Amino acid sequence: MRIFVPAAIAALLSSGCRGPETSIHVTETRELTYHDQYYPGDLKDRPPLDWRRLPGTQFRVLNYVAGENEEVEIVLGETSGGVLENANRWLGQFGVSPATSLSTFETTPFLEGDALVVEASGTYRPGMGRGEQENYALIGVILDRGQSQVTLKMTGPAQQVEAQRDAFFKYMASFEKVDEHFIPAENQKKDEDFDE
Amino acid sequence: MSKKPKQTSFGARVFRILAGYEIAVVCLSLLFVLTFFGTIEQPWKGLWTTIRKYFDYESFFVLPTRADGKAIFFPLPGAYWVIVVLSVNMFLGGILRARKGWRKAGVLLSHFAILFMLVAGAVSSLYKEEGQMRVVQGERSDYAQKLFKHDIEVFRYDENGDREPPAIIRSSYLKALGEGDKLDATFEKFDFKLRVEKYLPYSNLALDSQGSPAPEGAKVVDGFYLAEVDKNVMQEERNVPGCYVTIRDKGDKVLRELVLWGSNPNPVSFTHNGARYGVMYWMEIWKMPFLVELHKTFGEYHPNTGTGPDNPGIPRWFQSNITKVAGDEREDFRIVMNEPARHEGYTLYQSGFTGPRPGETPSSTFAVVRNPADKWPEYALYASAVGLTFHFLFMLFRYAWGTRPKPARATPEPAT
Known part of the structure; x- marks a missing residue:
């Protein structure tokens, strides 16, 4: 008994002081839910296999890197301030004189409308505390949604941006609206259906 | 005698x-x-x-x-x-x-x-299991989230770009890690390994830039680093964990380093053997055996308790008109304060709502509880x-x- 009691206490204490696991084998999986169909703006995208997704930020809803040393950045964002103003802001980052009219830009189908295509190359001054880069290029599209604009922008070393051109436009065309999580029209109910 | x-x-x-x-x-x-x-x-x-x-x-x-x-x-x-x-x-x-x-x-x-x-x-x-289900008006949901448990989920994208069922590293393993501890995970369904390190229970994901550089000694991955913040004792759900992970192949070659933060709703990705994989650190997803369709949410706030559109105040009452769908069975409920909906051991209380705001659809938040002793x-x-x-x-x-x-x-x- 004299031995048993201290031994039991020691066993109890040691079991409570056990350190964390250092290695585990994961076998548990989870069933898919609507959460797995969550896409920003309900837009599902299909990036090329060699693009890699990074954490998003306030201005980078979708944030990818690609190319050698992952120097090419592909960013989807939402902004405001007008289509021409945003196009000129992008051109200004490459020291290009601002355009006076939207008609100077080409357009391309993107999401539910026609988006403005903006291209530039040269010395890139992105601002926001980032240094300037020589021999860079930009390919971007801006879709006007009235109060806001959706932008998709690829920047990086000029040669690599050119190499990603087809992939960029293919990616742009890959967006599809996801609506599985909406109540189907035939199941929608009105307030009076819930009146007592 | x-x-x-x-x-x-x-x-x-x-x-x-x-x-x-x-x-x-x-x-x-x-x-x-x-x-x-x-x-x-x-x-x-x-x-x-x-x-x-x-x-x-x-x-x-x-x-x-x-x-x-x-x-x-x-x-x-x-x-x-x-x-x-x-x-x-x-x-x-x-x-x-x-x-x-x-x-x-x-x-x-x-x-x-x-x-x-x-x-x-x-x-x-x-x-007892508890979670929160947020449903936007006009939408439906089949899952709740456990606010205080963050799991790491690793999944493969199929050829259509859809996620396959994820493998789960439970929060209990991560929460047990001290600052210098590491956790090595192998997977039944994947041929790579994952190492978790520098786990921070209270963190913020910060961008390393010239204007706001990372502090000396901070590990920067993909231009981001985890900054330790004070614990929020008043609102526990505001505490967000973070960690760094390294993906290695079978031969222990480093494939990718990633930074994970528990408040990033989108996965980060890497490619391995011709397939794309996603990694997320997010509140535990709890699949429900039923769907909730939210037809309408409405309510009223106590006067003079709000500070503006972002904080309309303390709700005086709220109501959600929902349909609970389990297989072929559809059942309508009016959920109001103290009048929950029930389904085979699950109870759905409304715990909050957001009314109409500019650019935002109203939504209801339901507290989901499964309690065998309910x-x-x-x-x-x-x-x-x-x-x-x-x-x-x-x-x-x-x-x-x-x-x-x-x-x-x-x-x-x-x-x-």
Whole structure:
């Protein structure tokens, strides 16, 4: 008994002081839910296999890197301030004189409308505390949604941006609206259906 | 010759103490004091923190805290363990030691009901699952999220760009990690390994830029780093964990380093052997056996409790018109405060709503609870009421019909 009691206490204490696991084998999986169909703006995208997704930020809803040393950045964002103003802001980052009219830009189908295509190359001054880069290029599209604009922008070393051109436009065309999580029209109910 | 007083055994004396009223009185007094201090402390410590501190089974001792954060040196036992002692006392004293017989049946039943209620509390504390389901008006949902548990999910994208069922590294493994600890995970369904390190329970994901560079010594991955922040004691759900992970192939070659943060709703990705994989650190996803379709949410706020469009104030009432869909069965509910919807052990209470705002669709937040002991306290109350009613009626009849036992004749004191 004299031995048993201290031994039991020691066993109890040691079991409570056990350190964390250092290695585990994961076998548990989870069933898919609507959460797995969550896409920003309900837009599902299909990036090329060699693009890699990074954490998003306030201005980078979708944030990818690609190319050698992952120097090419592909960013989807939402902004405001007008289509021409945003196009000129992008051109200004490459020291290009601002355009006076939207008609100077080409357009391309993107999401539910026609988006403005903006291209530039040269010395890139992105601002926001980032240094300037020589021999860079930009390919971007801006879709006007009235109060806001959706932008998709690829920047990086000029040669690599050119190499990603087809992939960029293919990616742009890959967006599809996801609506599985909406109540189907035939199941929608009105307030009076819930009146007592 | 005088009779020797009867000697009681050690076991009987222990039983007498454990089953005695004294322990019951002490336990009930302690519960009163614990509830008092917990209630006082809750406004400045937050509801979640206070409940954990006073009532969790991991709390063996509690030091109440003043408003200025200083502890009052008045150590109290944790409420969970006081209730355990009270339950043992109730079982020994109120059931085992209590006089039996049909005349005492009502009292026995009441004692049993109270004990059952205490057990219900313990079962609830250990096995209850809670989560939050947020549904936007006009949409539907089939999952809830556990606000205080963040899992790492690793999944493969199929050829259509859709996610396959993810492998889960549970939060319990991650929460156990200290600052310098590492966790190596291998997967049944993947041929790569994942190492978790530099786990921070309270963190923020920060961008390393020329304007705001990462502090010296901080690990920067993909231009981001994790910054340690103070724990938010008032709103536990605002505490966001983060960690760094390294993906290695079977030969231990590093494939990719990633930074994961628990408030990033989108996965980060990497490519391996011709397939794309996603990694997420997010609140535990809890799949429901039913769908909730939210047709309409509406309510009212108490006047002068809001500070603007982002904080409209304290809701006075709210209502959600929903359809619960389980297989082919569809059932309509109006969920209002204190009137939840139920489904096979799951209970859906509305815990919040956001009204119409510019650029935002109204939404409801439901607290989802699965508690195996959900209805036990109710059953215990019925049983207790039946027991006490039986006992009081029995006493009344006995009084009315004059069948009270005659007072026992005084027994003469033994001569000494």
